[in-house]
Amino acid sequence: MLMFPEGTTTNGSALIKFKPGAFLAGVPVQPVLLHYPNKLDTVRWTYKGTAWTEALWHTVSQPYTNMTVEFLPVYNPSEEEKKDPNLYADNVQKLMARALGVPATDHVMEGGVPVSKIGGLSLPLESPARETLTLLHKNGLGAHEVQTALDRMIDRCRSGAQGAKVSAEELASMLGLSHQQTAVHICGLYSKDDSVDLRHIYFSVAPLTGCVDLKTLLHSAFTLFNREGGGRLSERELSDLMEALVGIPQHRIAELYAAASDQNRLTEESLLRVLTAHPTFQKVTKEYLRPEEAAGTLSNGRSVNNNGSVYNNSKKSE
Template structure:
């Protein structure tokens, strides 16, 4: 399979794939309220009824089988009897939710032609409707979903590949299962995957996760249709042309944060530093107060006596905030727990205020993150430094490290040179390490797609 992107003009509007805004007229709101109050209870009741009927039937398919038998594809009467029932009930669920007819274009590749069906764009859980025309192809799901009522039974019925995002060993096991099934030469049923790995608003195609693709294993694209066509992402499969009316991007979701990928770096679409600065201004802190708070932060980091990690309560005191809830919000922008590293706030916010120039900022960061001393950063230290500068974790900085290091030595001068002159990595300094007046808001920045075409994101989709 080959993917081909049509050109996309830099003057055209590029939509944000993770934000969806709607403006309803008064008539639409009234109609939605009236019809919703009548149809919603009916639709939900019917869907729940069909789900309750499916639940015990799905459990019966594997009832009485040993673990060894469950590890093999279900065949015989258990397949030809139970499979059509669950398929019809699944279609009935979607029919009750308003999906009366499904129009299918093209021909579904058989198991020998394509062991994998990749579906995009992934916009909601209702995209599972595609399982009906795909004859309930096997899926990959989070292992946590098996504990959910009905859903767990359906995943068991489907003999899904289960993976826990919290357990690295579970991921390895899932990859091994996928390899076994996709290279079984038709022994296992066809699989269906959403390679984006998360849901978007359907206005753009974000970067695919590599897990949906194995070397030498053919896949067939299944493109979901949406009415807001902006451009065409085209695919070819065995001479058949597939087209979807949305642009392709380098955006991806990492750790629950939407980012774009540039040279291996993860750059947040919504800068936590800019949101932090906005929150401080809303709480009455002017430029002078913000600068004073940043000075207190860097002094605390340099002292080393108390450490750079602080609680929300301590952060509120350092920032001079009267409401601790704002400090809690700021902690949440940079960390998943109730504490935050002051270095991350300082080095991402300070350049936006214009109170420190880039050379001085990098010197301070280099000093604080160079744990071993000696004037050279390790790859791990560079990863921590870049996380502080852009506000999100950096897991793959090998390209940046290779570009900045000389014989495994990464000096302050070489890092400054690469971040200001390298055609790829200077994006960081231009968009994240410049005063707001010079850089503009991130919603106005330009995004680059997988093929290097440029999108002008001057407005957000509404």
């Protein structure tokens, strides 16, 4: 049986986390590495950049495509690995990464986006907020213009009169962009169509600019996401709030909700405490809710803004 344990294709610079399915049986596996020693790499595509249709077109346009198949020694699992398919998968991943000469990462693909999993939360490798700021700066918006645009966004969200969702055309006008395509690009970072919830842009971008502190940010978020009032969030409301802060959907929020709630009551103060002091969840604040100059680096020592190169697209199988 041939299996590709990453379950996706990436760009060849690392191995992302192996799925445990191939290791559930606890039997020996045959690791295989596929190399593509071609001058032009046309066989790999990622969640960003070249699409699979482009890769296919480039591949069939070449006279031939080179591929080298490398068989590593059969891997015999230990008794501990037989009982724990995740441990088994991780150890085989590390072995194959060493053979390839690339890092083994804990990232997985979720909804077509590479993420790391922290306490059930999905943290994107590339923050939509940081990419949004980069696009705005490239279009000539300075700190003052960005701040003004963010103020317009939160004012509209608070008014409730027009709703928080806007089209790319409305977003371009709100941001003062001369090219609507930039607004379309920003919408695409947060949604699958040419519209976006302004709350998602505001709550993910504002903390990076340093224009609002975390306590004030959470107060505003509680006000907008606490649909039933009463000063406490439901699990569903917390999921929506965390999606706005991080920039991508959050489907497994139970662990954070349990850590932040007291007798099934999650308040603004308790969430602030967990996001700033909890050994697991404070990572969200450190990496996604601090101004750019204070964001520092990820646990692997790389700059947050330079994470796009840590994904592997070499094909593997057992």
